[in-house]
Amino acid sequence: MDKPAGHAAASMQDIADALGISRATVSNALRGKGRLSEETRRQVHEKAAELRFSPSGLGRALRTGRTQSFAIILPDFRMPLFAEFARAFAMAARKRDLAMTVADSLGSLEMQTEHLRDMAARGMDALVLVPMRGSRLEGLALSRPLMVVDAASNPLNAVSSDHRQGGALVARHLIGLGHRDVLLLGASGQDSRVNALRLQGMREVFDAQGITTRHMALPPTHEAARDGLAGWNPGPVTAIAAAYDALAVGAVMALTARGLSVPQDISVAGFDDTVWGRIVAPALTTIRQDLQTVAELALAHAMGERTAPDLVPVTLVPRCSTAAAPSARKG
Amino acid sequence: MDKPAGHAAASMQDIADALGISRATVSNALRGKGRLSEETRRQVHEKAAELRFSPSGLGRALRTGRTQSFAIILPDFRMPLFAEFARAFAMAARKRDLAMTVADSLGSLEMQTEHLRDMAARGMDALVLVPMRGSRLEGLALSRPLMVVDAASNPLNAVSSDHRQGGALVARHLIGLGHRDVLLLGASGQDSRVNALRLQGMREVFDAQGITTRHMALPPTHEAARDGLAGWNPGPVTAIAAAYDALAVGAVMALTARGLSVPQDISVAGFDDTVWGRIVAPALTTIRQDLQTVAELALAHAMGERTAPDLVPVTLVPRCSTAAAPSARKG
DNA sequence: GCCGGATGATTAATCGTGTAACCATCAGCG
């Protein structure tokens, strides 16, 4: 009987029929509009409760054109940063009483586009996209406003963290620890504006100080970094600055496996302050994005309250994976 | 102009008007139903493409009563197991050409219920719930079928992994390594059927072999385990069997901090084969759920293809965090 | 006795789609 197997939903018509009144009156009673007697209003509410009436979002949305909801499309749920994005948006959505739908691009640009179209067709009031690397979004012509959360260098960008500043913070941190020869570990593959800005921010500072930097590009996964650095010879390098926590985690694994200790022999800095960086040993020095603010600004954009792109500051979180450079320590 | 700021969507009526035909004919042409000339069909498709027509999911869903979509409600995106659940369901959804909506309960049972109602009101064809601990789902009376993915002991359960078997696998693994005194690390707080079954599976095997077990209950987070075991004295215990990877990760952190080495001094086993267990050192011996199968069976249930609850086998993934018991090694 | 105004409801249109039922036209045929 009461198995949660889905019983027919009651509609306003059902309430109206049960009370011998018109559907419009039911609507008015429930929404508190129009003129009607206190008695009728009471009866309607009573009947609605009795029939466990729940207004059909479909019918309402079709009529009003608003769904009080938005969709967010992410590249991959399993990457902790994106999961945290989803959480931050879910909380921001709750503050505004918006319903949120999350979708995963599943590693396919086609799927990403399909999701955007599908969500628009579902009547979402706005679409938030954290784009996959290599996304081309120019000719989409969606029927709903699209908020891109990417990097300041993306002309379609609505909100983003200041990745360039983050890169600069890492660089200054390492310089302050005496590092003079640094490996930059970035993402390879299709263009990522985020990756590019992070590296640019690092390079600007390192170059200005005359610090030697090398660069290695790998797929942004811990496996790739672990394997890619397995045979790597540090030479004079005393620190690794990674553009993503996953790369830093992989780097630590590779170094540890070779008998090098972090941070005594070599420092490693990550980026994003994901939970990964907190559970590995040593815990990662990293850059923290203010995801809550990013999410709230993105929704403000989505609801038409802002127009100019926003740039959200990031902060450095120093932990155990970075320390004074060996030479500096000895000297 | 072509800013992705949402231009008005074209409807079937727009196509009909542009061609001077009736809306029904447009519908027939696009859906391949009814009788109409090849010429008309061509014109309609042409115009549809030209106007970038995309059928309104709202209108269609309202009419047909089906949305070809389902919702999945998860306790917390940030926990890697749930993120992997989301991924597995997303892939299963794609196989069936179903759209998927994900929601996060945000740590609140009320929110969980609210999501269920909201998703039902949005016309989702089915609801999949991975319940928070302490969920009471009996009197919900949702208007859509609800598939609960929990544990075999939950009467509402539709599909679940065989957590009891998983517990047994861990126990047998540790016994095989010579451990005779084991700490079971479980989740405290509101009832979790999953936690209970995992521990039960372990105890059944340990008890049958006359192995001494102790039990500690902690909130299922790595911080709680780390702090909870900080002052713990192992005594004769040579192995820790945790009901969740997060607990195992925290245990490793605590032991390492105290100068004990895993697995030389003490073995630690996790549960769920989350990515956390792969990035920590040592990598965790753990139980792997077949999430893909769980997801596919859940959708089969949701689409009415199955009725009896399903129990999906799990497998042991031996890694570096477990080894022969010190005594066994010496002996 | 009739008008103005307030009260409490109903009617009808709308949103975008799907579909059963109906209708006009024409060819073929006895």
Next chain:
DNA sequence: CGCTGATGGTTACACGATTAATCATCCGGC
């Protein structure tokens, strides 16, 4: 010529909620 069938559409209603426009009553006032 009238009937049958096929062809190629159109009309009309349904889905569920919202809302502007309308209508019926009743009351007081002149």
